[in-house]
Amino acid sequence: MNISITGATGCLGQPLLDILQLSGYQVKALLLPQDRLPVRFINKFQVINGDINSTDTLESFCHNSDIIFHLAGKVHYVPKSKFDELDFFRINVDGTQKLISSAKKNKVKRIVFFSTVGVYGKNFNFHGNEDSACRPITSYAKSKLLAENLILKSSKNGGPEGVVLRFPVVYGPLDRGNVAKMIETVHKKIFFYFGDGNYKRSMISSKNAAEAAIKAAFEPKAANETFLVTDGQDYTLTEFANAICEALDTNWRPFHIPLAFARLAGIIGDGIERIVPFSFPLNSNRVSKLSGSLTFSCEKAKKKINYQPIESLREGIKREVEWLKLEKRWK
Structure with a gap:
């Protein structure tokens, strides 16, 4: 069995390589020219250097491949120009279309595509499943949904089978997103939250995401299906913050701001935004986002591809904290 993977060097890619x-399996990794595999993978995999939009690169990458894990793409980023917005579609949509075309030509059997719950367009007070309506808001989420549609229609046009995996917030080593930022603020003892902290969020560790991807790659019933994948349980913000504090080995705990006070501050922020030409750090939308639940069902993945999480919250957060200590040179 020959496996190929795009986006192999990131937070989600490295646990999959492990x-x-x-x-x-014989494994090929597509890397940008400036990227390098970690030392533990050197001489273990074949490396193809190039861009997802290069037809020649994709021909070499897809040649003699049975299954492709497609993780590469332009991720969360606030576009500063129209060019930045178009870049999401050039990389995430056009690049995926070119990958499918090369995969079809080389008779690849299946592509497993890593997507996001951002396609639903919801930030709070939402519980989603695979049948929930998708109304993406950001350029990133819109481009991901378009790429999903290409993947799922691939086999109808003689291309490989497609599987779409939608992930919520991911944590683990190499995370550059919100969890890493939260860990840093807890480390500095400046993190706080609104209300009692009992609102819930779905999340997934990078190891659990890799486990789901392997299941999706080899389960026949996964063909041309979409799966939401989480840790299999939801966490309150208090539980998540406590896991971080334990991993940091600190007795300090984040402080609470009463929700009524936060909402008042949000209303004031709304008023300021009406008279100034920039976004205020705190407004009603941000208060709602930071004090509302956002959860997703993982039942379809559990039943149809027999996905079972292999890592607990505390284990995953501990791994990320250990990586951050090395990265930030924390004592």
Whole structure:
């Protein structure tokens, strides 16, 4: 079995490589020219250097491949210009279309595509499943949904089968997103939250995401299906913050701001935004986002591809904290 993977060097890619390294498969990794595999993977995998939009690169990448894990793409980023917005579609949509075309030509059997719950366009007070309506708001989420549609229609046009995995917030080593920022603020003892902290969020550790991807790649019933994948349980903000504090080995705990006070501050922020030409740090939308639940069902993945999480919240957060200590040179 020959496996190829785009986006192999990131937070989601490296745990997948760890599993594939133990599997005995022949593995190819597509890397941008400036990227390098970690030392533990050197000489273990074939490296193809190039861009997802390069037809020649994709021909080499897809040649003799059975399954492709497609993780590469332009991720969360606030576009500063029309060019920045178009870049999401050039990389995430056009690049995916070119990958599918090369995969079809090379008779690849299946592509597993890593997507996001951002396609639903919801930030709070929402519980979603695979049948929930998708109304993406950001350029990132819109481009991901378009790429999903290409993946799921691939086999109808003689291309490989497609599987779409939608992930919520991911945590683990190499995370550059909100969890890493939260850990930093807890480390500095400046993190706080609104209300009692009992609102819930769905999340997933990078190891659990890799486990789901392997299941999706080899389960026949996964063909041309979409799956929401989480840790299999939801966490209150208090539970998540406590896991971070334990991993940091601190007795300090984040302080609370009464929700009524936060809402009042949000209303004041709304008023300021009506008279100034920039976004205020705190407004009603941000208060709602930071004090509302956002959860997703993982039942379809559990039942149809027999996905079971292999890592607990505390284990995953501990791994991320250990990585951040090395990255930030924390004592």
